[in-house]
Amino acid sequence: MNRIHQKLQEDKKLLSIYFTAGYPNLNDTITIIQNLEKSGVDLIEIGLPFSDPLADGPTIQGSSTQALKNGMTTEVLFNQLQDIRKSVSIPLIIMGYFNPILQYGVVAFCEKCQEVGIDGLIIPDLPIDVFEEQYKTSFEKHGLINVFLITPQTSEQRIRYIDSMSNGFIYMVSSASTTGAKSGFGEEQTNYFKRIADMNLNNPQIVGFGISNQETFTQATQYTKGAIIGSAFVKFIKNNPLGDIKNFIRSIIG
Amino acid sequence: MSYNVNEKGYYGDFGGAFIPEMLYPNIEALRQNYLNVMAEPEFQKEFNQLLKDYVGRPSPLYFAKRLSKKFNTKIYLKREDLNHTGAHKVNNTIGQILMAKRLGKTRIIAETGAGQHGVATATVCALMGLECIVYMGEIDIARQAPNVARMKMLGATVIPATSGSKTLKDATNEAIRDWINNPKNTHYIIGSAIGPHPYPDMVTRFQSVISEEIQWQLKEKEGREHPDYVVACIGGGSNAAGTYYHFLDHDDVGIIAVEAAGKGIQSGKSAATSALGKEGIIHGCKTLLMQTKDGQITEPYSISAGLDYPGVGPLHAHLYKTGRAEFYSATDDEAMQAGLELTKLEGIIPAIETAHALAVFTHKTFKPDDIVVISLSGRGDKDLQNYIDYFNL
Ligand SMILES: Cc1ncc(COP(=O)(O)O)c(C=O)c1O
Numbered sequence: 021m022n023r024i025h026q027k028l029q030e031d032k033k034l035l036s037i038y039f040t041a042g043y044p045n046l047n048d049t050i051t052i053i054q055n056l057e058k059s060g061v062d063l064i065e066i067g068l069p070f071s072d073p074l075a076d077g078p079t080i081q082g083s084s085t086q087a088l089k090n091g092m093t094t095e096v097l098f099n100q101l102q103d104i105r106k107s108v109s110i111p112l113i114i115m116g117y118f119n120p121i122l123q124y125g126v127v128a129f130c131e132k133c134q135e136v137g138i139d140g141l142i143i144p145d146l147p148i149d150v151f152e153e154q155y156k157t158s159f160e161k162h163g164l165i166n167v168f169l170i171t172p173q174t175s176e177q178r179i180r181y182i183d184s185m186s187n188g189f190i191y192m193v194s195s196a197s198t199t200g201a202k203s204g205f206g207e208e209q210t211n212y213f214k215r216i217a218d219m220n221l222n223n224p225q226i227v228g229f230g231i232s233n234q235e236t237f238t239q240a241t242q243y244t245k246g247a248i249i250g251s252a253f254v255k256f257i258k259n260n261p262l263g264d265i266k267n268f269i270r271s272i273i274g
Numbered sequence: 275m276s277y278n279v280n281e282k283g284y285y286g287d288f289g290g291a292f293i294p295e296m297l298y299p300n301i302e303a304l305r306q307n308y309l310n311v312m313a314e315p316e317f318q319k320e321f322n323q324l325l326k327d328y329v330g331r332p333s334p335l336y337f338a339k340r341l342s343k344k345f346n347t348k349i350y351l352k353r354e355d356l357n358h359t360g361a362h363k364v365n366n367t368i369g370q371i372l373m374a375k376r377l378g379k380t381r382i383i384a385e386t387g388a389g390q391h392g393v394a395t396a397t398v399c400a401l402m403g404l405e406c407i408v409y410m411g412e413i414d415i416a417r418q419a420p421n422v423a424r425m426k427m428l429g430a431t432v433i434p435a436t437s438g439s440k441t442l443k444d445a446t447n448e449a450i451r452d453w454i455n456n457p458k459n460t461h462y463i464i465g466s467a468i469g470p471h472p473y474p475d476m477v478t479r480f481q482s483v484i485s486e487e488i489q490w491q492l493k494e495k496e497g498r499e500h501p502d503y504v505v506a507c508i509g510g511g512s513n514a515a516g517t518y519y520h521f522l523d524h525d526d527v528g529i530i531a532v533e534a535a536g537k538g539i540q541s542g543k544s545a546a547t548s549a550l551g552k553e554g555i556i557h558g559c560k561t562l563l564m565q566t567k568d569g570q571i572t573e574p575y576s577i578s579a580g581l582d583y584p585g586v587g588p589l590h591a592h593l594y595k596t597g598r599a600e601f602y603s604a605t606d607d608e609a610m611q612a613g614l615e616l617t618k619l620e621g622i623i624p625a626i627e628t629a630h631a632l633a634v635f636t637h638k639t640f641k642p643d644d645i646v647v648i649s650l651s652g653r654g655d656k657d658l659q660n661y662i663d664y665f666n667l
Contacts, residue, residue: 093568
């Protein structure tokens with residue numbers, strides 16, 4: 021069974037952490053993943069950096085630019101991950117914009133993901149209809165779960181369609197924003213989380229964008245299966261030694 | 275072979291809408307509505323009236339006698355430089371502001387390179403009393419100072435884009451991010467024939483007034499609707515798309531595109547996308563773009579802020595790939611000389627973007643009885659400082 025499916029069956033709220041591969045230093049990838057697993061994180065999103073990250077705010081733009089300067093490429097990332105399954109068993113997802121994957125070759129990319137032990141992909145600018153027509157079979161063949169996004173503006177009909185096309189979890193963007201833009205949730209978000217929960221979708225939802233501490237994690241997971249922290253974690257590893265990752269995680273989930 | 279967009283938003287292999295889900299509701303609403311809205315008699319009436327009374331259309335089709343003599347062919351200039359605000363850009367912003375109003379939007383955002391599109395957007399926002407925010411690369415703010423002042427005077431907020439190369443690509447990223455953060459009340463007026471479907475087609479249709487007029491104007495002057503060639507410079511490709519539009523399916527009309535070679539195609543400082551680009555995704559559409567082999571978008575360079583873009587619109591990628599259009603590129607030096615030459619021979623100072631189209635004569639020789647229509651996309655007022663610096667005037 022795919023490690024993501026296994027994880028989703030656990031009776032707990034899941035904490036997923038995003039980081040940009042190649043940041044702060046080119047070869048931090050493995051150390052970060054190992055520290056996250058040791059600290060009790062449930063899922064990891066490895067960001068494949070892109071020059072023009074349209075859906076990201078300043079923090080992840082900055083980490084992406086620095087990672088590229090440090091020499092991160094798709095090839096380098098796969099080399100770093102070559103033996104990752106010898107040391108960790110946590111579900112691993114690659115999150116990246118479509119163009120670098122397209123240039124690598126989507127089929128080759130999927131093959132390589134399977135080879136190193138990646139469990140799923142999040143490609144925010146790959147349209148769902150293009151995925152269905154051109155790439156779904158490759159993803160399935162290589163055991164990859166594709167994760168789609170929904171937002172507060174996504175219509176109910178489209179959410180049902182996205183649910184029908186998903187086979188893991190749905191990435192629920194907390195509010196209309198780029199990453200890292202807003203902090204704290206109000207009534208509007210809570211109502212939205214509840215509205216989606218009441219739809220009884222086939223796929224559980226994990227909330228992302230705007231989660232930075234224990235309070236926002238608790239709010240975000242009241243009606244959902246879990247939450248994702250990105251920008252706040254990227255900021256943390258900019259300013260702290262990787263050995264202190266456990267302190268950050270402890271501050272979220274105790 | 276068709277050169278129009280298909281129902282899925284593609285020109286051959288190019289186009290589509292490769293956008294994050296956050297943009298989907300707005301893009302989808304636009305896709306569902308744009309053709310119907312444009313076909314409404316009321317919309318048509320308002321659009322045409324404004325083009326006539328406010329923009330000053332039709333723009334003249336001018337026979338450039340001395341230029342023709344010099345290059346031993348028949349050259350007509352389509353005078354988009356005489357439009358209100360000084361370039362073709364306003365054709366599109368008039369159309370899109372009317373569209374935005376019909377979609378119930380109250381806040382307008384735009385990106386700009388040379389500042390022409392920013393000025394044209396700020397102008398229509400002033401005209402309609404709508405809030406206007408323009409994103410502009412920090413470098414472009416410095417090299418197009420007069421247009422920055424104009425936008426501010428028109429009441430727009432100009433926000434510098436400080437990421438990446440600090441030019442048009444980055445301004446476009448920032449505008450898209452703004453739209454993600456303001457999905458309800460905002461319309462994004464894209465300034466070229468780029469972006470996710472339906473933008474390339476919508477912008478092309480608004481700009482197609484250029485070729486529509488060329489047809490009847492040429493008929494009056496030469497007794498025929500079709501020139502032998504139409505020539506335009508290409509940044510993202512909106513003046514080109516408008517200049518080609520009614521001739522696309524007529525093989526007797528040759529289509530010529532001139533891109534910015536910067537310091538030279540192989541110099542590492544260039545914006546000649548057709549020569550240097552590969553298929554990929556930029557700003558929500560599949561097209562030709564300049565990128566590393568890993569798919570990172572590279573920084574273009576051109577002396578002209580409006581051509582300093584690492585991609586071309588999907589229509590142009592299709593015209594290139596199918597061979598329907600001939601593509602050339604002009605260096606900074608060739609363009610500056612061609613701009614000066616037009617000034618001396620015809621008394622018209624062109625925008626530096628436009629000067630690239632005029633440099634076609636250094637790359638191609640036409641026959642004496644060929645009729646060549648060049649899109650004179652904009653005037654050079656905004657570029658005076660660049661001309662002064664370049665020629666030590
Ligand atoms: C006068 C003029 N011509 C051409 C362009 C290039 O844009 P496009 O390729 O969309 O026509 C610009 C852009 O700013 C411009 O100002």
